[in-house]
Amino acid sequence: MKLAVQDRGFFGESFKEKLLKVKEYGFEGMEISGDVLINRYDEIKKATTDTGIPISSICGGYRGWIGAFDKDERQHAIQDIGEILRYAAEIGANGVIAPAAYGMYSTKLPHPKAPRTADEDREVLLDSLEQLNKLAIEAGSKLYLEPLNRYEDHMLNRLEQAQSLIIAGGFTSVQLLADFFHMNIEEADISKSILETKSLVGHVHLADSNRQFPGLGHLDFHAGFQALHQINFSGFLAIECEVTHPEQNYANAVHYLKGIIQKSYGELS
Ligand code: LER
Numbered sequence: 001m002k003l004a005v006q007d008r009g010f011f012g013e014s015f016k017e018k019l020l021k022v023k024e025y026g027f028e029g030m031e032i033s034g035d036v037l038i039n040r041y042d043e044i045k046k047a048t049t050d051t052g053i054p055i056s057s058i059c060g061g062y063r064g065w066i067g068a069f070d071k072d073e074r075q076h077a078i079q080d081i082g083e084i085l086r087y088a089a090e091i092g093a094n095g096v097i098a099p100a101a102y103g104m105y106s107t108k109l110p111h112p113k114a115p116r117t118a119d120e121d122r123e124v125l126l127d128s129l130e131q132l133n134k135l136a137i138e139a140g141s142k143l144y145l146e147p148l149n150r151y152e153d154h155m156l157n158r159l160e161q162a163q164s165l166i167i168a169g170g171f172t173s174v175q176l177l178a179d180f181f182h183m184n185i186e187e188a189d190i191s192k193s194i195l196e197t198k199s200l201v202g203h204v205h206l207a208d209s210n211r212q213f214p215g216l217g218h219l220d221f222h223a224g225f226q227a228l229h230q231i232n233f234s235g236f237l238a239i240e241c242e243v244t245h246p247e248q249n250y251a252n253a254v255h256y257l258k259g260i261i262q263k264s265y266g267e268l269s
């Protein structure tokens, strides 16, 4: 398990500055946006070589959603993510993240009826994932399918729902993203869900129960990390939090998380 962090303006202007800053905090990778990766590719590539800190993963920075209601928006997402997958492989990142959609529709808010049924949602997602699985294989990268909480998306809220799509389609280059903030809302038992989806878990997002830094909410990271050790998770855990006090937040989180990683590992070995 390696700790990564999402890019923030606070880390610096140039990617060399950013990667040196996160290295100083003790992170081992950085998650960046797809449009930034493409627009600043040469600079980012050189900065990863100069600093020894890799780009762990790509989150956002494309048009539309893979589960968009609008056909053109969905095709834009597939096209853009396809291009980002190629750049991700080129720079040595582990993969590219995609939720079904973010903020498009929620059945838990007073929205008018959705234009699609749950069965139609599933069909659309299977179609998008089939196209993206092929593009990920061609690129030599992975797509990380991310379930979000019920207020951010109505299609995929739990790991088991995303797992069911991956298995149904036999998508060998699509894996799961387990985000602790969303799992805290949607999973009955975070550890059990991780153990049940096992080797399909390819990437992790870390935030506490209130989207603040781990240690500033009431989530039990220890139990979740034990489950990650049990499935031999060797990927990145990327911090995706609201930043209130940058200088303290990052340093405290690395200290807190490395302590839990070591403790949970020690108890199992
Ligand atoms: C949004 O809440 C989120 O968790 C992001 O990772 C979406 O990809």
Ligand code: MN
Pocket: 146, 179, 205, 240
């Ligand atoms: Mn996330």
